[in-house]
Amino acid sequence: MATTLEDRPRTAPPPGGAVSGGHDQDNGTPGAVDLRRLYRDTGIGEVLQQLDDELIGLAPVKERISEIAAYLIVDKARRAQGLRSGSPSLHMCFTGNPGTGKTTVAQRMADILHRLGYIRHNHLVSVTRDDLVGQYIGHTAPKTREVLKKAMGGVLFIDEAYYLYRPENERDYGQESIEILLQIMENQRDDLVVILAGYKSRMDTFFQSNPGMSSRIAHHIDFPDYSAEELLRIAQLMVTQIDYRLDAEAQTAMREYVERRMSQAHFANARSIRNALDRARLRQAARLFRTAMSAREGDSGKDELMTIAAADIRASRVFGNEPRPQKIAAALPEAAISDR
Amino acid sequence: MMTNYGNRLTQGQFSFLPDLTDAQIKAQVSYALKQGWAVNVEYTDDPHPRNTYWEMFGLPMFDLKDPAGVMQEIDACRKTFASHYVRVTAFDATRGWETPRMSFIVNRPVEEPGFRLDRQEMAGRLQRYSIHSYAADKPAGERY
Numbered sequence: 116m117a118t119t120l121e122d123r124p125r126t127a128p129p130p131g132g133a134v135s136g137g138h139d140q141d142n143g144t145p146g147a148v149d150l151r152r153l154y155r156d157t158g159i160g161e162v163l164q165q166l167d168d169e170l171i172g173l174a175p176v177k178e179r180i181s182e183i184a185a186y187l188i189v190d191k192a193r194r195a196q197g198l199r200s201g202s203p204s205l206h207m208c209f210t211g212n213p214g215t216g217k218t219t220v221a222q223r224m225a226d227i228l229h230r231l232g233y234i235r236h237n238h239l240v241s242v243t244r245d246d247l248v249g250q251y252i253g254h255t256a257p258k259t260r261e262v263l264k265k266a267m268g269g270v271l272f273i274d275e276a277y278y279l280y281r282p283e284n285e286r287d288y289g290q291e292s293i294e295i296l297l298q299i300m301e302n303q304r305d306d307l308v309v310i311l312a313g314y315k316s317r318m319d320t321f322f323q324s325n326p327g328m329s330s331r332i333a334h335h336i337d338f339p340d341y342s343a344e345e346l347l348r349i350a351q352l353m354v355t356q357i358d359y360r361l362d363a364e365a366q367t368a369m370r371e372y373v374e375r376r377m378s379q380a381h382f383a384n385a386r387s388i389r390n391a392l393d394r395a396r397l398r399q400a401a402r403l404f405r406t407a408m409s410a411r412e413g414d415s416g417k418d419e420l421m422t423i424a425a426a427d428i429r430a431s432r433v434f435g436n437e438p439r440p441q442k443i444a445a446a447l448p449e450a451a452i453s454d455r
Numbered sequence: 456m457m458t459n460y461g462n463r464l465t466q467g468q469f470s471f472l473p474d475l476t477d478a479q480i481k482a483q484v485s486y487a488l489k490q491g492w493a494v495n496v497e498y499t500d501d502p503h504p505r506n507t508y509w510e511m512f513g514l515p516m517f518d519l520k521d522p523a524g525v526m527q528e529i530d531a532c533r534k535t536f537a538s539h540y541v542r543v544t545a546f547d548a549t550r551g552w553e554t555p556r557m558s559f560i561v562n563r564p565v566e567e568p569g570f571r572l573d574r575q576e577m578a579g580r581l582q583r584y585s586i587h588s589y590a591a592d593k594p595a596g597e598r599y
Binding site for chain 1: 518
């Protein structure tokens with residue numbers, strides 16, 4: 116992450132050389148605040164590092180997050196100096212295409228804000244329209260308030276937020292929910308951080324019809340689509356996280372798969388990759404089973420169990436192959452019978 | 456007797472102390488939530504010591520993490536029932552307890568007329584005692 120935060124050494128020796136920390140050591144300028152020490156104490160470096168390691172690409176998002184982190188640290192330092200500091204508004208809106216990591220980042224956000232001491236509890240309440248909007252008159256307000264009460268002290272994450280507003284039905288209860296949300300977002304900034312997420316175009320329409328919402332959100336973060344290279348790295352990270360690996364040929368196959376899949380309809384970035392890998396795992400299992408049955412010995416080494424081969428990926432429909440589930444299904448019982 | 460100096464109602468925790476400040480209430484609620492208890496706001500204008508079931512102000516609040524939500528309810532209740540008694544209870548749903556573990560008053564009327572002791576002569580010089588709230592002489596809603 117090419118930002119000022121990352122440039123700071125993480126284990127800088129305390130000025131003065133003594134081991135015990137404290138303000139007395141910062142004797143350069145009277146009452147100076149050591150930003151480095153604040154940075155270290157919050158442990159925010161680890162969170163940002165983890166974010167960097169586990170989330171591939173998303174450069175603008177990471178940049179914005181480290182900006183927010185830096186701002187909160189400086190704000191803390193200002194408060195330590197007795198300078199005035201209004202509580203900053205941290206409501207956010209994440210927009211982007213499907214599968215660009217909006218939910219994942221939101222979950223990380225609760226951790227980051229908690230470490231910075233901005234929210235009191237490291238918890239995230241994830242809701243959609245169903246949890247906020249009631250079914251009959253007078254049902255919406257208590258329902259929304261209850262959700263808000265549960266989220267107090269943490270982060271409220273509203274996925275697919277544009278569903279809250281249904282322009283085609285002027286008596287829709289969603290509007291009531293939005294009004295309560297707005298009121299809380301304005302009056303109880305210290306108690307709650309609201310993160311909205313949704314697809315870019317639909318969020319834009321949502322904000323056009325609810326200008327109050329747009330202006331109360333300080334951070335509009337747009338999640339860019341991944342490049343083919345990034346998607347490949349994501350695939351590799353995903354398989355390692357579940358103790359699988361792609362062999363050399365499978366990696367080439369995966370690269371081709373990504374390129375083909377990107378140009379097709381309903382491409383959902385990392386989610387498509389995840390689905391592709393899930394199907395590859397199914398095919399790998401079927402393949403292992405088939406070979407074990409035909410070889411008349413059931414041993415599979417740990418290595419084999421871990422490896423996804425090129426064939427498992429190339430069997431995908433993306434490569435113009437017909438799906439072959441019948442064949443596999445038919446092969447299994449037969450082999451099992453003949454083995455007996 | 457059920458009253459102390461100035462006829463202040465003494466029921467639940469902290470009732471012999473001066474009224475809790477909002478920060479103190481928040482700290483108590485925060486303790487209750489940390490224990491996993493469900494916090495509930497109740498009100499009444501009939502503070503007889505045997506009147507254990509006060510009216511509930513909204514539903515009990517389950518699954519809360521932070522006292523901010525409870526404080527919001529307390530404030531709403533105080534606004535609606537400014538001259539009633541308002542108390543906060545924390546209910547422990549653990550098997551074996553299943554009972555309120557905390558209960559304290561967070562709002563009281565400005566004027567608390569207190570209680571009177573009634574004596575009743577029974578057969579054979581037996582005497583029965585009962586406690587009567589002066590406020591309860593008036594109809595509900597006009598008591599304080």
